[in-house]
Structures are given as C-alpha cells and as structure tokens.
Amino acid sequence: xxxxxxxxxxxxxxxxxxxxxxxxxxxxxxxxxxxxxxxxxxxxxxxxxxxxxxxxxxxxxxxxxxxxxxxxxxxxxxxxxxxxxxxxxxxxxxxxxxxxxxxxxxxxxxxxxxxxxxxxxxxxxxxxxxxxxxxxxxxxxxxxxxxxxxxxxxxxxxxxxxxxxxxxxxxxxxxxxxxxxxxxxxxxxxxxxxxxxxxxxxxxxxxxxxxxxxxxxxxxxxxxxxxxxxxxxxxxxxxxxxxxxxxxxxxxxxxxxxxxxxxxxxxxxxxxxxxxxxxxxxxxxxxxxxxxxxxxxxxxxxxxxxxxx
Ligand code: ADP
Ligand code: MG
Numbered sequence: 001x002x003x004x005x006x007x008x009x010x011x012x013x014x015x016x017x018x019x020x021x022x023x024x025x026x027x028x029x030x031x032x033x034x035x036x037x038x039x040x041x042x043x044x045x046x047x048x049x050x051x052x053x054x055x056x057x058x059x060x061x062x063x064x065x066x067x068x069x070x071x072x073x074x075x076x077x078x079x080x081x082x083x084x085x086x087x088x089x090x091x092x093x094x095x096x097x098x099x100x101x102x103x104x105x106x107x108x109x110x111x112x113x114x115x116x117x118x119x120x121x122x123x124x125x126x127x128x129x130x131x132x133x134x135x136x137x138x139x140x141x142x143x144x145x146x147x148x149x150x151x152x153x154x155x156x157x158x159x160x161x162x163x164x165x166x167x168x169x170x171x172x173x174x175x176x177x178x179x180x181x182x183x184x185x186x187x188x189x190x191x192x193x194x195x196x197x198x199x200x201x202x203x204x205x206x207x208x209x210x211x212x213x214x215x216x217x218x219x220x221x222x223x224x225x226x227x228x229x230x231x232x233x234x235x236x237x238x239x240x241x242x243x244x245x246x247x248x249x250x251x252x253x254x255x256x257x258x259x260x261x262x263x264x265x266x267x268x269x270x271x272x273x274x275x276x277x278x279x280x281x282x283x284x285x286x287x288x289x290x291x292x293x294x295x296x297x298x299x300x301x302x303x304x305x306x307x308x309x
Contacts, residue, residue, distance in 0.1 A: 001038040001039055001040070002039050002040070002223075002224040002225050002299075003036075003039070003040040003042070003178070003215070003221065003222065003223045003224050003225070004034065004039050004040065004041055004042070004223060004224065004225040004226075004227050004299075005035075005041070005042045005043075005044065005207070005214055005217050005218035005221065005223040005225070005227065006031065006041060006043050006214075006225050006227045006228075006229060006295075007044045007045070007210060007211055007214035007215075007226070007227070007228045007229065007272075008027065008043060008044065008046065008229055008292075008296055009045075009046055009229060009231060010046050010048060010049065010186045010231075011023075011231045011259050011292075012026075012027045012045065012229060012292055013027075013045065013046070013049075013050070013084060013096070015049050015053075016151070020050075020084070020087050021087055022093075024087045024088055024091045024216045025091050026292070027091070027292060028088070028091035029095055029096070030292050030293075030295050030296070031043065031092060031095075031183070032092060032095035032099060032101070033296060034105075034115055034295065034296065034299070035096070035097060035101060035183065036101060037074065037296075039267075039299075040178060040181070041183050042174070042178055042183075042184050042186065042217065042218075042223065043088065043184070043185045043186070044087070044185075044186060044187040044188065044210060044213065044214035044217055045084060045185070045187075045188050045189070046190075046210045047077065047080040047084060047188055047189025047210070048083070048189075049262075050080040050083060050084055050189070051076050051077055051079075051080040051128070051189055052119040052128065052129070052174065053127060054071075054076045054079050054083075055071070055073065055128060055129045056075045056129060058070065058071035058076065059129055059130050060130070061152050070165075072195065072203070072205065073104075073128065073160065073203075073205035073206075074203025074204065075201065075203070076096040076194050076204065077189055077191075077192045077193075077203075078109055078192050079206075080188065080204075081109050081110065081188035081189060081192070082107070082109065083105065084188055084189075085109075085185045086107070087281055088105070088107065089105040089106055089107050089185060090184050092105040092183055093105050096183075098223025102128055103181055103182055103183060104182045104183070105183040105184075105185065106177065106182065106183075107184075107185040107186070107188070108170050108173060108177070108184060108185070108186045109170075109192070110168060110169070110170050110172055110174075110186045110187045110188065110191045110192065111167070111168075111169040111170065111191060111193075111194045111201055111203075112165045112166075112167070112168055112187065112190065112191030112192065112193055112208050112209065112213055112216070113165070113166045113168070113169060113191045113194055113196070114164065114165065114166060114193045114194070114195060114206065115163065115168040115195070115202070115203070116164035116165060116195050116263070117271065118161070118163035118164060119134060120161040120162050120163040120164070120206070121161045121163065121206075123161070124147045124159040124160050124161045124162075124163070125142065125155040125159060125161070125162055126157055126159055126160050126162045126207045127149070127151050127158070127159050128157070128159070128160055128208075129157065129158050130157070131151065131154055131155030131156065131157055132148070132155055132157070133155065133156065133158045134156060136156070137156030140158070144175065145182065146158045146161050147160070153281045160206050160207055161206045161207075161210065162206065162207050162208065162209060163193060163206055163208060164208075164212060165190070165191065165208050165212055165216040165218075166215045166216075166222070167216070168186075168187065168191065168213075168216060168217060168220055169194065169201060170186070171217075171220045171221075174186050174190055174220075174221060176215070178221055179222045186217060186306055187210070187213045187214055187216075187217050188210075189207075189210060190207060190208030190209055190210040190212070190213040191208055191213045193206040193207070193208050196277045203277065209271045209275075210273060210295070211271040211272050211274075211275040212274075212275050212278075214226070214228075214275065215275040215276075215278050215279050218279055218283075218285075219282055219283060220280065222283075223283075223285060224281040224285050224286065225285060225286050225287070225288065225299070226275070226276060226285065226286075226287040226288070227288050227290075227295065227298070227299070228272050228275070228276060228287070228288065228289075228290075229290065229291060229292045229295055230272065230289065230290075230291065231291065232290075232291060233246070233290055233291045233293070233294045233304060234246040234248065234282075234289070234290065234303070234304055234305045235247050235250065235264070235269060235273060235289050235302060235305040236263075237258055237263045238263065239263065239264075239269070246305075248305060248306070249303060249305070249306055249308065250273075250302075250305055250306070250308075251307075251308055251309065252277055252280060252281060252307070252308075252309055255273055255276075255277050256277070258273075259273060259274065262274075271288055273289070273307070275287075276288075276289060276307040277307060279296055279307075280307050280308060280309060284309065285309075286306060286307075286308065287306070287307040288304045288305065288306050289304060289305045290303060290304025290305065291304075295301070
C-alpha cells in the first residue's frame, strides 16, 4: 500500500461538459481500482481548456454588453476547479459505491502560494483567453495593463506569468482528509496562484504548471509515489523521430543530461520530467510517468517510465 499523488493530464478530462463526464467516468474507474488495491490517492489535474472556456465565455459576454461582469483570471481558475472537481468527485463516488468501498471523495478549492519576486512576473509566457486584433490588443494593454503578444500568426493574446509554487495554503486540511482515508482532489489547474497581502492571501493573474503544483502537493502530503498520467505510456528520447526510444527507467543524472539535450518539449514533457526529478531528489520516493491505461501496470513496475536516484 502506498500514498500516491496522481497528476491527471488533459486527456483524462476532454473539452466539453459531456466529453468531460465521459472521460472522467473512465478516469474514475482506474483511480478506484488503485483505491481497491489499498492505495491512498490524492488527485491533481490540469485545467487548460476548461479555464480557457470559462474565461472566453465571460470575455465575450462582457464585450457583447450582455451585462456580465468582467471575471478576473484567478476567479476563472477557481470556477474551473469547482467544475472539474465536481465531475471527478461525482464519478469517483459512483465507482466507490459500485464496489462497496466505504470512502468519500471531495474537492478542495486550492490556493497555491507564489512569490511576487518570482522572475516569471517580469516575463509572462502563458497565453490565455481570446485572440484580438493589433488595435484591440493595444487598447487592452493601455486600459487594463495586460501583456499582449502575437500568437503564431493567429492574432494577439494576453499572456500571464507562470511562477513556481512555494506552498499550498490548504495543506493541513488536505492532509487531514487523506489521513481520514478519503480521496482528495486538490491543486486543480496548478492551484489558484496567490501572494501574501495584508495579512492574508490575494489571487494573481498567473498560471502555475500543474505538474509542479502536484509535485509540491506530493511533498507536502509525504507521498511515497508521484504518478503523472498523460497521453503517452512512457517518456521517449528522440521523440517523434526515427531514433525514438521509449524509456522504462531514468536516473537523475541521465534525466538531467536528456533535459539539457532538449529531448523533452517545453510546456509538455519537460515540466513532467522536471517535476518527477524534483520529487525523487527531495523525498527519495518513486516518480512514474505513464498513461491512465497503464497506471496499475506502472505501479507494479511493469510499464511506464520510472524516475529514480
Ligand atoms: P498533459 O495534458 O498530460 O499535461 P501534455 O500534452 O502537456 O499533456 O504533455 C504530454 C505530451 O508530451 C505527450 O502526449 C507527447 O505528445 C509530448 N511529448 C513531448 N516530448 C515527449 C517525449 N520526449 N516523450 C514522450 N512524450 C513527449
Ligand atoms: Mg501539460
């Protein structure tokens, strides 16, 4: 039996509400199988398409003069945590009941502490929301102080910083729920980024990488295993080329070398390998990168890529 923090990727969720419900039913089946084997599960997940959809809906409705208020980005993130968490906990509860497992599942709306001094705030990189013309983009920069960039010939988009996670505000509560034997969904979309302000916390428009946030979560709950589930069964070197080679094992030294050689795409596989390396370095635990389908096999050491000392 192990305490496992699972980071779910976009493919575990789908895009539309119905798609998400269907995808999550499959996700819940795998997760509850792990619970049935006696593992303690803490779930984190991405929110790219979902927070994009929520943000876009508010932006277009507000600009159509439909009377919808402008919705700040941290609030959009909170909504996406609630929306995805609802589907996940609902589907997991159903599978638990079907197998006669007396456990509960709940979502913790999670705030993740970042530093105002993080250099990411000097250089926003993460595109969010709608596409605009040059003229509209200039206006948004002036009126709202947004950072706008040209996005691959498709128009102008707002970019927000991607700071590193330092701490999880709700960590004690998450731990308590885990210790009680319940299944916790936390750090959705990397968490709502907050900074310390006026004796409390205040949301900032930024996006924390969900793989890094889940790694922080794994450290804080003292997980034995950090399990990153994505669209591929294993990590590869020379990915997508004739020399492609799928890896079963990756030690820290070799991983570092492969990162430097550019084998892992920035924004997709690189943060996963980096987060896995951090977990192994900091805790001595086991980190695995694999797909939802191969999760159980990977835990048994029969599939996936294991990152170890
Ligand atoms: P998620 O939503 O799970 O975070 P991403 O799309 O961000 O998924 O990252 C996973 C994707 O990274 C894989 O589906 C694969 O296409 C891509 N990828 C890039 N480099 C590699 C690599 N070296 N090995 C395996 N997959 C890679
Ligand atoms: Mg990703």
